[in-house]
Amino acid sequence: MPMVHLGAAKKTLPAQLAHAGFNRRLAPVRSSSESKATVESALAEPAPQQGPSMTAQVAIILATTPIVEVLATVFAACGTFFGLLGRMDIWKATKKESFDAVHKAQNVLTASLESLRQDRKDDQKAFTGSLESLRKSGEASLESLHQDRKDDQKALLASLESLRQDRKDDQKAFTGSLESLRKSGEASLESLRKSGEASLESLHQDRKDDQKAFTGSLESLRKNGEASLESLHQDRKDDQKAFTGSLESLRKSGEASLESLHQDRKDDQKALTVSLESLRKSGEASLESLRQDRKDDQKALLASLESLGKGIHGLELLRYADREAWKQDVLASEARQEGRLETRIADMKADSRATTLVCDFRSKSKRIKQRKTNNNSSSAAKPSKPEETLAEKS
Incomplete structure (x- = not known):
């Protein structure tokens, strides 16, 4: 019987499980040189004379450890077994060799199961140690963070106190500057009021002079407009007379032309x-x-x-x-x-x-x-x- 290739079994295992009706969640695959050596030594051992049936061993393996490599090996052995059953003529000729192959496969399964159990225990120990180290490092980091927080709080309180003192000093300086600005503003407003009154008086005088000049120009424009309007009325009357005469002549000529037509x-x-x-x-x-x-x-x-x-x-x-x-x-x-x-x-x-x-x-x-x-x-x-x-x- 040829050796079972574990990589090929890993690739074809999901399809075989779905075809066989297994919906159980599989554990992650792990392979090591120690498990490979165990499988090779199990293949080299002679088949035992008596032992439990293949179906019982497969049921025990499936009930104890649902691991991908074990299942792949089981399905590969089952496929080989059912293929041998399909060819009855070869099965009858090589019955003893087939039993030896089955026993070798059982030995391979047992050795693989043992190696996988040992790997699982080692991984569990390593995981427990890593968790303990992570817990200790986390506690130390938390303690350092608490200390840093206390230091930052103290520094923040000190900075707040200094800011309050600076605010008081700034308020005093701002009050003094406002008082000085108020006094200077009152003086400038008084000077601006006096200059504004003088400017307003001069503007009133200028407005009176401009109003007199504007009234004179409006009177002259009114007289010129009346004269122009009178001349336009006369021109309109003359144009209307000329237009009426031309219309009468055109009407007469049109009537004559219509009569001739x-x-x-x-x-x-x-x-x-x-x-x-x-x-x-x-x-x-x-x-x-x-x-x-x-x-x-x-x-x-x-x-x-x-x-x-x-x-x-x-x-x-x-x-x-x-x-x-x-x-x-x-x-x-x-x-x-x-x-x-x-x-x-x-x-x-x-x-x-x-x-x-x-x-x-x-x-x-x-x-x-x-x-x-x-x-x-x-x-x-x-x-x-x-x-x-x-x-x-x-």
Whole structure:
């Protein structure tokens, strides 16, 4: 059986304990050269012939000392034991060797337990000694602190007494300085009062002189302001008269221009009405001619179809079918012609509106130019040659 490595057992022990259901708090791990030597000597000893079972020994170890190394060794031995049980064929072949390995593991556990108990006793003794030394040093430090506190209290009382004496001396000196300052302040106040009365008298005299000068300047300014205000009133009256005259002239010229615009609009409306009437008449004539042409074509086609359809019965049927198709074509062509005619009429109306707007714009621009050259002129402006040509075209 190979030796159990304690470091590996320490690393894998928490997971093994959680898997086995142990929730007990473990003690800190301690390892020493003495425990290692004890384990090696226990491994070198032969296995005993008789002894307690492995389960009983493991239960005793767990009940007495719950230490990490003991538990790690126990779980490693148990793992080896259960692994050997899993392989029954090898267990049967090497039964005696397995028992020897188990006894060696028991010896290792016993030796490790003994060494750990001894280490625990040594640590407890060392801890007790360190606690005693710490207690003694703490008592000595406390005694020294008490003595230092007493010395500091005495020094503080002495310093307080000296501060009280200094305060009394300072108060006496401050009282003397206040008395001297009061006397000097009274003398300076008396001198300041006298000088202030003299300055106040001189200021009263200066104020009277300034008031007289200010009253004179205000009177002169009032007279100048009244004269300026009178001149401004006269200028305002003159400007108002001039503005009223210019407004009257502008009103008259505006009325004349408006009258001329009304007359131009009437003339343009008459010309547009005449052009629209002529267009309507020409459209009606063309529509009437188209209808007459359609009737003549229909009569000629019917005559030709009648002359051609006096043959065979099959030709008569064909003629009937062709007649129906021709009627549909004629109706479609009529609808198309009527749509074209309506579109043409709408276009003519739109062109007439555009022509009217152009004529109005040109006449207005012409009249504006004439007003700029001669404001007093009120003659109505006539349409130019391009305008008449455009109206005739529309």
